[in-house]
Amino acid sequence: MDARLEVRKTYKLFVGGAFPRSESGRTYAVTDAKGKFLANASLASRKDARDAVRAARSAQGAWWGATAYNRGQVLYRIAEVMEGRRAQFEEEVARAEGISARRAASQVDLSIDRWVWYAGWSDKIAQVLGSSNPVAGPYFTFSVPEPTGVVAAIAPERSSLLGLVSVVAPIIVSGNACIVIPSLSRPLPAIALAEVLATSDLPGGVVNILTGRAAEMGPWLASHADVNALDLTGVDDDGLATEMEFAAAETITRVLVPPRKAPDWAEQPGLDRLRFFVETTTVWHPIGV
Amino acid sequence: MTATEARIDGVPARMSEVAESDARLRRLLHGLPGVDQVGAEARAAMLATRSVKAASKEQALDLAISMVDLTTLEGMDTPGKVRALCSKGLRPDPTDPTVPAVAAICVYGDMAALAREAVGDRLHVAAVATAFPSGRASLAVKLQDTADAVANGADEIDMVIDRGAFLAGRYLEVFEEIVAVKQACGAAHLKVIFETGELRTYDNVRRASWLAMLAGADFIKTSTGKVSPAATPPVTLVLLEAVRDWFRETGVRVGVKPAGGIRTAKDAIRYLVMVKETCGDAWLTPDLFRFGASSLLNDLLLQRQRMLTGHYSGPDYVTMD
Numbered sequence: 001m002d003a004r005l006e007v008r009k010t011y012k013l014f015v016g017g018a019f020p021r022s023e024s025g026r027t028y029a030v031t032d033a034k035g036k037f038l039a040n041a042s043l044a045s046r047k048d049a050r051d052a053v054r055a056a057r058s059a060q061g062a063w064w065g066a067t068a069y070n071r072g073q074v075l076y077r078i079a080e081v082m083e084g085r086r087a088q089f090e091e092e093v094a095r096a097e098g099i100s101a102r103r104a105a106s107q108v109d110l111s112i113d114r115w116v117w118y119a120g121w122s123d124k125i126a127q128v129l130g131s132s133n134p135v136a137g138p139y140f141t142f143s144v145p146e147p148t149g150v151v152a153a154i155a156p157e158r159s160s161l162l163g164l165v166s167v168v169a170p171i172i173v174s175g176n177a178c179i180v181i182p183s184l185s186r187p188l189p190a191i192a193l194a195e196v197l198a199t200s201d202l203p204g205g206v207v208n209i210l211t212g213r214a215a216e217m218g219p220w221l222a223s224h225a226d227v228n229a230l231d232l233t234g235v236d237d238d239g240l241a242t243e244m245e246f247a248a249a250e251t252i253t254r255v256l257v258p259p260r261k262a263p264d265w266a267e268q269p270g271l272d273r274l275r276f277f278v279e280t281t282t283v284w285h286p287i288g289v
Numbered sequence: 290m291t292a293t294e295a296r297i298d299g300v301p302a303r304m305s306e307v308a309e310s311d312a313r314l315r316r317l318l319h320g321l322p323g324v325d326q327v328g329a330e331a332r333a334a335m336l337a338t339r340s341v342k343a344a345s346k347e348q349a350l351d352l353a354i355s356m357v358d359l360t361t362l363e364g365m366d367t368p369g370k371v372r373a374l375c376s377k378g379l380r381p382d383p384t385d386p387t388v389p390a391v392a393a394i395c396v397y398g399d400m401a402a403l404a405r406e407a408v409g410d411r412l413h414v415a416a417v418a419t420a421f422p423s424g425r426a427s428l429a430v431k432l433q434d435t436a437d438a439v440a441n442g443a444d445e446i447d448m449v450i451d452r453g454a455f456l457a458g459r460y461l462e463v464f465e466e467i468v469a470v471k472q473a474c475g476a477a478h479l480k481v482i483f484e485t486g487e488l489r490t491y492d493n494v495r496r497a498s499w500l501a502m503l504a505g506a507d508f509i510k511t512s513t514g515k516v517s518p519a520a521t522p523p524v525t526l527v528l529l530e531a532v533r534d535w536f537r538e539t540g541v542r543v544g545v546k547p548a549g550g551i552r553t554a555k556d557a558i559r560y561l562v563m564v565k566e567t568c569g570d571a572w573l574t575p576d577l578f579r580f581g582a583s584s585l586l587n588d589l590l591l592q593r594q595r596m597l598t599g600h601y602s603g604p605d606y607v608t609m610d
Contacts, residue, residue, distance in 0.1 A: 225600060
C-alpha cells in the first residue's frame with residue numbers, strides 16, 4: 001500500500017494579518033449543503049472581536065495614508081491572486097453552497113471582477129463624491145470624502161464568497177479597515193479569501209475575518225467605542241438588528257441597516273455602499289485678493 | 290535583628306560592615322544563592338495565568354493607576370508637554386473624578402521645577418539624575434546632577450548605576466557611588482536603576498539588588514526604558530524576591546519599580562499578582578511598588594471605562610500623550 005496520509009486543513013481566524021485560533025479555543029463543525037461534515041472552523045468570541053478592532057484601528061491610519069492609486073493596485077492584486085487560485089475557490093463555493101461547478105465558477109468570476117471593479121474606483125472616489133464649492137466670499141472651499149474609520153460588517157449568510165467580497169471591497173477601497181463576520185453556515189470560502197488577502201500586499205489588519213456567530217459578537221462590536229460604522233447587511237434577524245442599532249447609537253456609530261429584500265449580488269453594485277462608508281470633510285481656504 | 294547605629298540610613302550596621310572592602314562585598318554578593326533561571330521564568334509565567342475576577346479587577350485597576358510613575362523622558366520634552374502630563378497625572382480621566390491620581394510625575398532634572406510648580410504637593414515629582422540613561426559621567430557631575438534635581442523640587446531621584454563598573458566586578462565603586470548619591474539626595478527618596486537588560490544574568494540582577502539595598506536605596510528599579518529588553522516579569526520577580534529577603538534579614542521594606550515595556554492593563558495586573566504572591570499585601574501600595582510607564586495609563590483608563598460602561602472603549606476617549 002502506498003496510500004498517502006490525508007493532510008487536513010485547520011480553518012482559523014484572520015486577525016491583524018495572522019491566522020490565530022479563537023482565544024476561547026472553541027470550534028464548530030461546518031457541513032456542506034447536504035449536511036455532510038466538511039471541516040471544523042474557529043468559533044470566535046467577543047475577545048477575538050476586541051482584538052480584531054485593535055488590529056483594524058492600528059492598520060487603518062497607514063491604509064488611508066497610502067495613495068488612492070496604491071490602494072487600487074492592492075485591490076487589483078487581490079483579484080490577480082484569486083484568479084491564480086480559482087480552482088480552490090470554485091470547489092469551496094460549490095461545496096458550501098451546494099451548487100453546480102458551473103454556477104460556482106460564475107460566482108468566482110463575479111467575485112474576482114468585483115475586486116477589479118472597486119479597484120478602479122479607488123482613485124476616482126474623490127472626483128465623484130468630492131467637489132469644489134462655489135461660495136460668496138474670498139475663499140476657496142472644497143469637500144473631500146474621507147474614510148469613516150473602522151467598520152464592523154456582517155456578511156450575507158447565503159452568498160458565501162460573492163456576498164462577502166461585495167461587502168468588504170466597498171468598505172476598504174476608500175481607506176477604511178474592517179472586521180467582518182462571514183456566513184456562519186458557510187464560512188470556508190471566507191478563510192480561503194483570507195489566505196488570498198494575506199498574500200496580496202494588503203497590510204495586516206485592514207481586513208479581519210472572524211468566523212462565528214453574529215448574535216454573539218455583533219452587539220459587542222456595535223457598542224465598541226472604537227468602531228465607527230456598522231454594516232448589518234447579513235443580519236437576517238430583526239431583533240438582533242434592532243439590538244445592534246441601539247448599541248451602536250450609544251457610541252455614535254454609523255449603521256447601514258439590513259436591506260428589505262435580499263440583494264442580488266450578481267448585479268452591478270453601484271456606489272451606494274462605497275458612499276455610505278465615507279465622511280465628507282469641507283475645507284475653507286482663504287485666498288489673497 | 291538588632292539594627293544599631295546604622296552607617297547608612299536604614300541599613301543596619303551588621304549589613305553595612307560588609308561594604309568596607311571590595312573583597313568582603315564580593316564575597317557577600319557572590320555568596321548569594323544563584324537564581325534558577327528556568328524556575329524564575331516558569332514561576333513568573335505561571336503567576337501570569339492567574340484568573341482575576343471582575344470585582345478584584347476593578348480594585349486592581351485603581352491600585353495600578355495610583356502606582357503609575359507617569360513618565361516622559363525624551364529629548365524633545367517641552368514645558369507644555371510636562372505641564373500636560375502633570376494635569377493628566379492629577380486627574381487621569383477628566384470625565385470621571387473617581388479615578389485616583391497617579392503616584393508621581395517622572396521627568397528629567399531640568400523639568401522638575403516645572404513639574405513641581407504644576408502639581409504642588411499633590412503628587413511626587415521624580416527626576417532622573419546621574420547622567421541618565423547611560424550613567425557615563427564623572428562622580429562629580431552625577432552628584433551635581435542629583436543636587437540640581439533636588440534643588441528643582443524633585444522629592445524622588447531615579448539614579449542609574451554604572452553598569453560598566455558593575456560588570457567589571459568593581460562592586461565597591463558602584464556601592465560608594467550609590468551612597469554618595471543618596472547623601473546628595475538629602476530627604477528625597479532614591480530609586481536605583483540597574484538596567485537589567487544590560488546585566489545579562491538573573492544572578493547579576495540579584496547581586497545588583499543587594500548591592501543597592503546595602504547602599505541604602507529606597508527603591509530598586511529595573512530599567513531606564515531606553516534599552517530593550519526593559520522590565521520583564523522574571524526580572525521583576527528576582528527584584529521582588531530580593532526585597533522580600535532583605536526585609537526578612539533587616540526589617541526594612543524597600544520598594545520595587547519595573548519600568549519600560551509595560552503597556553497593557555493586563556500586564557500591570559499580572560505584576561500586581563506577582564507582588565502579592567512574592568512579598569505579600571504590605572507591598573501593594575504606591576509607597577513600595579510603582580510602574581514606570583507612559584502609555585500604560587491610557588490602557589488602564591480604557592479598561593476602567595470598559596468595566597464602568599459595559600462596552601469596549603477606544604483611544605478616542607483618552608488623551609494623546
